[in-house]
Amino acid sequence: METAALLELDRALVWHPFTQARTAPAPVAIRSASGALLVDGEGREILDLISSWWVTLHGHAHPAIARAIGEQAGRLEQVIFAGCTHEPAVALCQRLAGILPGGLRRCFFSDNGSTAVEVALKLALQAWRNLGEPGRARFLAFEGGYHGDTVGAMSAGASSGFFEAWRGLLFPVDVLPVPATWLGDERTEAREAAALDALDRHLERHGAGTAAAILEPLLQGAGGMRMHRPGFLRGVVARLRARGILVILDEVLTGFGRTGRHFASLEAGVAPDLLCLSKGLTGGALPMSLTVASEALHAAFLGEGIDRAFLHGHSFTANPLGCAAALASLDLLLDPACALARARIERRHRAWLGRLAAAFPAVLRPRVQGTVAAFEVAAPDPGCGSDLNARMKRFFLARGLLIRPLGGTVYLLPPYCVTDAQLDRAYAGIAEGLERGFAE
């Protein structure tokens, strides 16, 4: 189909996510992709610096992952997972058990990051009910956290500010501060101490009634690529543990190497009771997610009656194609070359951010966590629907760079196959934008 015809049909028939259809530019029609490059209808290459919404781990259309999906599709494409099981699912759980933090290994499958979070919240609440403590029903979350777009996930992430239209639907969640920090931030310790102090005071009053706390370890993504230090995370987890509160770590974004180690939890040396994984789980090839629970939590659901069981499931639970993709992606992740690539990306980020911060006063709060780099552009109105945000997206796309700033926060979160030359091209585009105020 010609690109013009495709776009006309798209305009008539398709409803795009997070898009104001009246004012948004026409979407880019992508025909194919390979490595870090997307190719549009005219054959133009666009460098994917956001891993297509943070999912693509090893590059697009990776031959090993494509092969694994193809072979699995010819054997078993889907089967109900209540009352049935299959080798790709069991093999995936077995492989993950070898690398997950804190010996976590009891895997509950669902379809995306939001459902992984819904499952975690529901499991936490029911666990206390099953244990005869239904009074533990409060949830605790952290300022600027984002956990997805379903109702429970929105409730936990309400402070991200995306959910005004549905405020009436959301259940109350206690929200505590996070000391977001950056390179050269001199007040980190003071803000960490203040945040831990606020948590102590909150737990003093509500600790005994709190079922679980949920947070994104080390990197709050959609809330603005805000980063905190491993020591703060350790402090939070220790305080929650001391009160018997279940710890849910949402590693939907950070999982599978984004922050350096295989999981951000490992970076901080903490182990949750429930771990949410998605996005990079299948290397970004297919939608699938996991909520991984401790054995102790799983034990709370065992008994003679069905009422103690977790009565929750999705049509495509543990889809064999997704499992096959995840296994192939794990092979790539565990290859030592992948860790070297991630370390190389981090070095490039650090070198470039230092240069940009020194050259442009508009670069605020530069920060790096593993393969993710971010900074804010000084502006009077850096919001999501702002003119600056629209100009930056246009400016980058015109240079063949897929970079989608969050408000005024520019970030790079590339697939691990991105080359140094490609990163240099991206940063050169950013420098040019800063030079010109992102005006064409």
Ligand SMILES: Cc1ncc(COP(=O)(O)O)c(C=O)c1O
């Ligand atoms: C930390 C985190 N949790 C949950 C989600 C929701 O995932 P999904 O969009 O797959 O529902 C996201 C999505 O960006 C995320 O970054």
